[in-house]
Amino acid sequence: MHKICGMNxxxxxxxxxxxxxxxxxxxxxxxxxxxxxIGETTGGVWPGTTTRLPIRTNSRSMxxxxxxxxxxxxxARRGGEDILxxxxxxxxxxTLRSALVGFVAGCSIGFGLGLLFVRSRLAERxxxxxxxxxxxxxxxxxxxxxxxxxxxxxxxxxxxxxAISAYLAFFPVAINTLRGLRSPAATATELMRSYAASPxxxxxxxxxxxxxxxxxxxxxxxxxxxVIGAIVGELPAGLADGLGRAILGFASSxxxxxxxLFASVVVSALVGLVFVGVVALxxxxxxxxxxxxxxxxxxxxx
Amino acid sequence: xxDAVVLNDVSMVFNQGGDNQVHxxxxxxxxxxxxxFISLIGPSGCGKSTLLRLIxxxxxxxxxxxEVNGKPAHLxxxxxxxxxxFQSATLLxxxxxxxxxxxxxxxxGRSSVERQERGREMLDLVQLSGFEDHYxxxxxxxxxxxxxxxxxxAFAPSLLLMDEPFGALDEMTRExxxxxxxxxxxxxxxxxxxxxxSIPEAVFLSTRVVVMSPRPGRIVDVIDIDLAQxxxxxxxxxxxxxxxLTVVRESLxxxxx
Amino acid sequence: xxxxxxSAKACEGPTDDVIHQLAFSRVRTMRRLANWLPAAVxxxxxxxxxxxxxxxxxxxxxILPAPSAIASxxxxxxxxxxxxxxxxxxxxxxxxxxxxxxxILSALAAARWTPVRDGAMPLAIAANSTxxxxxxxxxxxxxxxxxAWGTILVVSVLVFFPIMIxxxxxxxxxxxxxxxxxxxxxxxxxxxxxxxxxPGAxxxxxxxxxxxxxxxLIGxxxxEYFGGSQERLGQxxxxxxxxxxxxxxxxxxxxxxxxxxxxxxxxSIFERWAIPWHVSIRxx
Numbered sequence: 001m002h003k004i005c006g007m008n009x010x011x012x013x014x015x016x017x018x019x020x021x022x023x024x025x026x027x028x029x030x031x032x033x034x035x036x037x038i039g040e041t042t043g044g045v046w047p048g049t050t051t052r053l054p055i056r057t058n059s060r061s062m063x064x065x066x067x068x069x070x071x072x073x074x075x076a077r078r079g080g081e082d083i084l085x086x087x088x089x090x091x092x093x094x095t096l097r098s099a100l101v102g103f104v105a106g107c108s109i110g111f112g113l114g115l116l117f118v119r120s121r122l123a124e125r126x127x128x129x130x131x132x133x134x135x136x137x138x139x140x141x142x143x144x145x146x147x148x149x150x151x152x153x154x155x156x157x158x159x160x161x162x163a164i165s166a167y168l169a170f171f172p173v174a175i176n177t178l179r180g181l182r183s184p185a186a187t188a189t190e191l192m193r194s195y196a197a198s199p200x201x202x203x204x205x206x207x208x209x210x211x212x213x214x215x216x217x218x219x220x221x222x223x224x225x226x227v228i229g230a231i232v233g234e235l236p237a238g239l240a241d242g243l244g245r246a247i248l249g250f251a252s253s254x255x256x257x258x259x260x261l262f263a264s265v266v267v268s269a270l271v272g273l274v275f276v277g278v279v280a281l282x283x284x285x286x287x288x289x290x291x292x293x294x295x296x297x298x299x300x301x302x
Numbered sequence: 303x304x305d306a307v308v309l310n311d312v313s314m315v316f317n318q319g320g321d322n323q324v325h326x327x328x329x330x331x332x333x334x335x336x337x338x339f340i341s342l343i344g345p346s347g348c349g350k351s352t353l354l355r356l357i358x359x360x361x362x363x364x365x366x367x368x369e370v371n372g373k374p375a376h377l378x379x380x381x382x383x384x385x386x387x388f389q390s391a392t393l394l395x396x397x398x399x400x401x402x403x404x405x406x407x408x409x410x411g412r413s414s415v416e417r418q419e420r421g422r423e424m425l426d427l428v429q430l431s432g433f434e435d436h437y438x439x440x441x442x443x444x445x446x447x448x449x450x451x452x453x454x455x456a457f458a459p460s461l462l463l464m465d466e467p468f469g470a471l472d473e474m475t476r477e478x479x480x481x482x483x484x485x486x487x488x489x490x491x492x493x494x495x496x497x498x499x500s501i502p503e504a505v506f507l508s509t510r511v512v513v514m515s516p517r518p519g520r521i522v523d524v525i526d527i528d529l530a531q532x533x534x535x536x537x538x539x540x541x542x543x544x545x546x547l548t549v550v551r552e553s554l555x556x557x558x559x
Numbered sequence: 560x561x562x563x564x565x566s567a568k569a570c571e572g573p574t575d576d577v578i579h580q581l582a583f584s585r586v587r588t589m590r591r592l593a594n595w596l597p598a599a600v601x602x603x604x605x606x607x608x609x610x611x612x613x614x615x616x617x618x619x620x621x622i623l624p625a626p627s628a629i630a631s632x633x634x635x636x637x638x639x640x641x642x643x644x645x646x647x648x649x650x651x652x653x654x655x656x657x658x659x660x661x662x663i664l665s666a667l668a669a670a671r672w673t674p675v676r677d678g679a680m681p682l683a684i685a686a687n688s689t690x691x692x693x694x695x696x697x698x699x700x701x702x703x704x705x706x707a708w709g710t711i712l713v714v715s716v717l718v719f720f721p722i723m724i725x726x727x728x729x730x731x732x733x734x735x736x737x738x739x740x741x742x743x744x745x746x747x748x749x750x751x752x753x754x755x756x757x758p759g760a761x762x763x764x765x766x767x768x769x770x771x772x773x774x775x776l777i778g779x780x781x782x783e784y785f786g787g788s789q790e791r792l793g794q795x796x797x798x799x800x801x802x803x804x805x806x807x808x809x810x811x812x813x814x815x816x817x818x819x820x821x822x823x824x825x826x827s828i829f830e831r832w833a834i835p836w837h838v839s840i841r842x843x
Binding site for chain 1: 785
């Protein structure tokens with residue numbers, strides 16, 4: 001009786017949600033510009049005091065938001081043909097490609113580990129602590145070393161970058177695959193036993209379908225992780241075509257054109273959002289709404 | 303003497319005007335005197351839990367008058383006139399048994415000394431002395447439900463609202479809990495409103511059984527249970543007990559038609 | 560009113576209980592050992608195998624240094640590593656503290672007011688799927704390469720979103736019957752927050768904290784790949800790797816891992832102390 005309202009939020013609720021999002025974004029933008037305005041009127045101190053503001057408010061440190069937006073549509077170099085947005089999108093696509101390869105490889109490894117662990121207690125006990133430890137270990141710290149390895153093996157540099165992405169992506173997939181494969185109730189497993197189903201049949205008909213709702217949130221985390229891995233991996237790899245180097249480049253020319261750095265950060269964020277968005281779209285196509293784990297509830301559960 | 307509960311032409315409609323509108327209760331009239339033990343019985347969906355929540359002011363009725371101890375339901379709630387027991391014990395897992403029992407006293411700002419004293423007294427009443435420092439997960443389902451009853455009685459409310467409190471227990475535990483509940487009822491002079499869908503439970507416990515029909519929920523019969531007090535294990539063997547089971551069962555069958 | 564057989568348990572003497580618990584704890588210790596044995600065997604075996612491979616094929620240090628070489632680099636570089644490690648660890652901790660504090664305040668606001676939640680949660684989830692680490696060069700230009708504030712800013716933004724999302728979920732996790740119970744006591748909003756919502760949210764906070772702990776250290780290191788002080792681990796690793804001194808780079812990674820594990824263990828111990836009642840701890 002008390003859960004009459006359905007699973008799907010009503011249209012009016014969705015509209016109210018949209019308004020809240022717009023309101024918060026507006027508030028953040030106004031906050032940015034207001035802080036800048038205060039600093040510029042007081043000469044960089046808190047109003048009525050002599051305490052300096054923590055961040056300088058000149059156009060170099062904090063460009064106007066519209067300047068950042070406009071810079072995206074201006075040529076990136078003097079006399080250059082392409083506008084900044086095109087250059088950044090090209091770099092984004094380059095980075096996304098390495099990330100995608102790493103994502104596929106990492107997710108396959110993660111899924112494989114999940115399958116292995118659910119089949120073999122010994123493998124789980126022996127390997128699981130390392131899979132978990134890999135999270136507390138700053139795996140991304142080995143990026144410079146992986147790049148040297150790749151160079152020694154005469155592999156193209158983007159392979160090393162993809163390997164770093166894979167290293168970051170596999171963990172959430174492995175953990176959630178295992179959780180998902182173990183999620184069917186004991187009675188469901190007993191039912192399969194009563195049919196004398198083979199382990200493979202149980203896996204295909206029961207365990208993998210049951211694991212899907214757990215798998216997709218992990219894939220979203222892995223998508224973000226692989227983009228991070230690709231951007232960070234490009235730094236030591238010295239890959240000039242990707243977002244990582246583009247950001248570093250704009251950071252070094254920060255004093256002359258700060259809005260370009262901010263614009264490249266915005267595009268990097270978009271690349272991450274698009275990747276996760278695609279995974280979310282696939283989830284929508286594959287899983288009915290009742291089986292989807294609400295993203296607001298998908299964060300690490302205790 | 304003021305009546306314990308007065309329901310006057312009470313109706314309840316969920317999602318009024320929406321396309322998923324549900325007419326849960328219609329034209330409910332009922333007066334309950336102090337010290338009564340009333341059972342609300344009916345098929346699932348007859349709105350008996352909704353009626354209980356209306357009396358407790360956990361939801362507000364669409365229409366009609368709900369009075370508890372001679373005042374509107376919301377005043378009775380803020381005056382803490384009733385205790386509530388749910389089907390699940392609803393214990394807070396981070397609190398010990400004693401701390402769970404004293405939770406309402408804490409919220410009402412009673413002194414620590416009074417809380418300790420009263421909490422132990424209540425645990426004694428429900429036969430759980432010695433379990434003060436245990437945690438909910440260390441107790442069986444029946445014991446958890448006794449903690450919930452102790453908690454509901456901790457601040458000595460004049461009215462006890464119980465929503466299928468023994469519904470999740472096995473039959474043996476359930477019958478033992480029923481006897482204990484009647485003992486507590488006699489010892490404390492509390493008025494009890496008890497939602498159930500078990501006919502023997504309703505007949506064994508109650509002074510009156512209120513039979514309800516489904517969609518929209520209406521009261522179809524109020525049956526006086528004239529079994530002798532106090533009720534014991536032998537009550538369930540009496541001829542009159544079986545006759546009353548039949549009366550309630552036939553009334554329910556008519557209600558469901 | 561007969562005392563039920565269930566309450567008979569309380570009358571048993573304390574000695575039986577103690578003996579029972581002792582026996583139980585010994586079984587438990589054995590089982591825990593058995594659980595860790597395969598991992599421990601693999602760890603020692605893996606190290607020996609690693610060392611053997613490197614020696615047998617005389618693999619050069621810049622490809623894969625032997626564990627013994629990393630260990631000796633660790634000893635030789637200890638002074639530099641300690642300074643860099645402590646400085647990075649302290650910065651990571653400061654960023655974690657700032658990020659967690661802000662996340663707790665935001666989560667309380669989001670759990671309290673539906674309009675705030677409606678807007679903040681989708682934005683937080685979106686922000687959490689972006690590569691936040693790219694804020695590093697902006698932080699560098701705001702605070703300068705040598706300042707710790709840039710790292711603190713990046714780390715605090717990194718840990719903010721997972722903590723906030725999880726805590727909001729935790730604050731909203733109270734069951735409807737628990738809320739009805741509080742309502743039946745005419746409990747104030749403050750009572751509901753302190754006696755129901757916050758204790759119920761603690762397990763969610765701790766699981767997010769464990770994720771954030773490793774994130775803070777990784778963030779503090781990787782932030783410096785975009786430039787940072789020479790006296791911190793991130794720059795130490797990149798500069799040593801750039802000079803092909805991989806024993807030293809690996810030694811720094813080992814140190815970072817040790818810090819990460821220490822932080823994780825510290826939070827786990829705190830968790831055990833704070834929420835001994837939670838199913839994840841009592842069944843462990």
